[in-house]
Amino acid sequence: MKNRAMCPDDLLVLARRGELCRAELRQLQVYLQASPVSRVLHDLGHHYDTLATDRPNDDALIERVVSRASECRTSPSKQQGPRRPLQLAAVILLGLVSVGVAAATATHLVRRGTAASAADTQEVRRPAPPARAARSSGSSSRLPSAPADPVDTEAPVADETSRGRGPLSPQGASSRASARSSSAAPQAERVLDSAAGLFSQANKLRKARRLGDAERAYRQLQLTHGGSPEAAVSHVLLGRILLRQGKPGAACAEFERYLAGNPGGSLAEDALQGQAMGLRALGRHAEEKRVWETLLSRFPGSIYARVARERLEELGTPSASVAEPSPAAGPTLHEGQPDHD
Amino acid sequence: MMPPSRLGPPDPLAPLARAAQSGDPASIRVFLAALAPRVLRIVRQVLGAEHPDVEDVTQEALVGILEAMARFRGESSVTHFIRRVALLTALNARRRHQLREHLAPRTAWEDAPPAVASCSTPAEAVETQRCLRAFEALLDELPAPQAEAIALHCVLGYTVGETAEACQVPENTVRSRLAAAKATLRKRLHGEALLEARIRGVS
Numbered sequence: 001m002k003n004r005a006m007c008p009d010d011l012l013v014l015a016r017r018g019e020l021c022r023a024e025l026r027q028l029q030v031y032l033q034a035s036p037v038s039r040v041l042h043d044l045g046h047h048y049d050t051l052a053t054d055r056p057n058d059d060a061l062i063e064r065v066v067s068r069a070s071e072c073r074t075s076p077s078k079q080q081g082p083r084r085p086l087q088l089a090a091v092i093l094l095g096l097v098s099v100g101v102a103a104a105t106a107t108h109l110v111r112r113g114t115a116a117s118a119a120d121t122q123e124v125r126r127p128a129p130p131a132r133a134a135r136s137s138g139s140s141s142r143l144p145s146a147p148a149d150p151v152d153t154e155a156p157v158a159d160e161t162s163r164g165r166g167p168l169s170p171q172g173a174s175s176r177a178s179a180r181s182s183s184a185a186p187q188a189e190r191v192l193d194s195a196a197g198l199f200s201q202a203n204k205l206r207k208a209r210r211l212g213d214a215e216r217a218y219r220q221l222q223l224t225h226g227g228s229p230e231a232a233v234s235h236v237l238l239g240r241i242l243l244r245q246g247k248p249g250a251a252c253a254e255f256e257r258y259l260a261g262n263p264g265g266s267l268a269e270d271a272l273q274g275q276a277m278g279l280r281a282l283g284r285h286a287e288e289k290r291v292w293e294t295l296l297s298r299f300p301g302s303i304y305a306r307v308a309r310e311r312l313e314e315l316g317t318p319s320a321s322v323a324e325p326s327p328a329a330g331p332t333l334h335e336g337q338p339d340h341d
Numbered sequence: 342m343m344p345p346s347r348l349g350p351p352d353p354l355a356p357l358a359r360a361a362q363s364g365d366p367a368s369i370r371v372f373l374a375a376l377a378p379r380v381l382r383i384v385r386q387v388l389g390a391e392h393p394d395v396e397d398v399t400q401e402a403l404v405g406i407l408e409a410m411a412r413f414r415g416e417s418s419v420t421h422f423i424r425r426v427a428l429l430t431a432l433n434a435r436r437r438h439q440l441r442e443h444l445a446p447r448t449a450w451e452d453a454p455p456a457v458a459s460c461s462t463p464a465e466a467v468e469t470q471r472c473l474r475a476f477e478a479l480l481d482e483l484p485a486p487q488a489e490a491i492a493l494h495c496v497l498g499y500t501v502g503e504t505a506e507a508c509q510v511p512e513n514t515v516r517s518r519l520a521a522a523k524a525t526l527r528k529r530l531h532g533e534a535l536l537e538a539r540i541r542g543v544s
Contacts, residue, residue, distance in 0.1 A: 010500045037526055061396055065403060
């Protein structure tokens with residue numbers, strides 16, 4: 001058990017991340033009971049965490065803002081951003097002034113901002129580029145090395161990636177991998193830089209039980225190829241890693257990201273199960289109950305159905321018409337969870 | 342050259358930021374593409390997911406980050422730096438919007454209660470919505486340093502240490518700002534029947 005002195009403010013933050021031990025959780029409960037304002041901040045924190053999830057159309061929005069912001073920076077002679085640089089600097093600087101001064105200053109700011117917006121609106125709201133520009137990973141990968149095996153093709157992943165928006169098929173990845181076998185470093189680097197290459201690398205690390213390395217690899221994939229099908233799947237895989245590492249809060253965030261961006265995805269069932277297990281570990285039983293119920297209603301024949309019904313019984317919610325199984329000792333975090341490895 | 346942050350593992354954005362500082366258009370685009378998802382999340386957290394200005398404010402934040410990177414000397418991690426710029430940009434946008442609202446009827450999105458997914462009952466959802474509106478009003482009215490500190494803490498989930506690194510102030514300063522902001526919030530909420538019910542519930 002960790003022995004670390006922590007201020008109440010940090011207890012609130014680390015609770016959101018799922019990084020508190022049992023003793024610290026008890027300490028947090030005592031603190032929340034004593035401080036109504038902190039209870040409010042605690043609840044609001046969870047609300048803000050839910051706003052941090054991605055949405056299905058984010059890729060298009062991100063592409064637009066990145067294109068316009070890039071052009072603002074690289075073409076100063078024809079700046080088309082919503083603000084001129086000096087005005088923008090003034091906006092940020094004025095934001096640091098106290099309320100008494102900011103009221104008068106902000107009024108001035110509104111007038112300038114409104115005038116600038118009216119002048120710039122037509123320039124800002126340009127149609128999206130006809131072709132989505134590829135987000136190349138300019139960063140060199142710092143992923144740990146993995147055995148140089150041929151690229152594997154896991155069935156759930158193939159289902160996700162074959163519906164992709166580019167040539168990201170397992171067959172394509174395999175041909176790249178076989179070409180790599182006699183290549184020099186630059187070609188191997190290009191493979192790693194692709195979404196498929198990064199995803200494959202991360203999977204190998206996960207199968208090798210190098211979970212910390214795998215976590216970093218999945219996050220790198222999400223950072224550099226956030227809109228790819230591989231990145232979408234990585235949310236579920238990373239969530240499971242985080243559950244194993246005892247980080248249920250972070251795990252729930254990953255499962256929620258997948259479900260928000262892929263409500264009909266082939267791993268939705270797994271994501272719901274993972275989310276429910278994470279919520280259980282966090283003690284958020286009301287939410288856990290809702291997720292189990294959602295899983296059963298959407299996937300009545302799920303491999304997780306038995307666990308879901310058992311857990312709902314424990315939570316005091318009668319499950320559906322199927323006969324109740326005999327009570328077990330209690331499900332572990334990984335009970336009934338097939339290993340995608 | 343930017344020194345590494347004093348806290349935490351190596352910053353994954355640091356190499357991208359260094360490349361972007363060179364002014365190469367392709368590097369700038371890669372850097373912005375890496376930032377944009379997290380900037381978008383921060384803007385949504387501050388403004389609200391359905392706010393009509395989310396896209397414009399996100400773009401504004403990205404432009405502001407590029408401008409600010411010219412002066413960035415590695416005092417904090419790149420991640421903390423860009424998140425702070427995004428937060429401040431969004432807070433400013435909130436203040437501008439609130440001032441405009443004084444002169445115009447409330448828009449539909451403002452009237453629609455914010456989705457509060459973490460509540461299990463309608464009563465809890467109403468309660469949290471009221472607290473949310475009180476908190477957002479507080480962000481608009483607090484002195485900027487306190488607003489920034491409480492926003493980093495509550496909206497973005499920063500620890501005291503992370504807030505101190507992002508704002509480049511001592512941790513005790515952060516604690517003071519948080520305490521002052523919470524005291525103001527307590528006074529604001531104290532007038533609400535909601536908080537009185539909570540107090541009765543725990544006393």
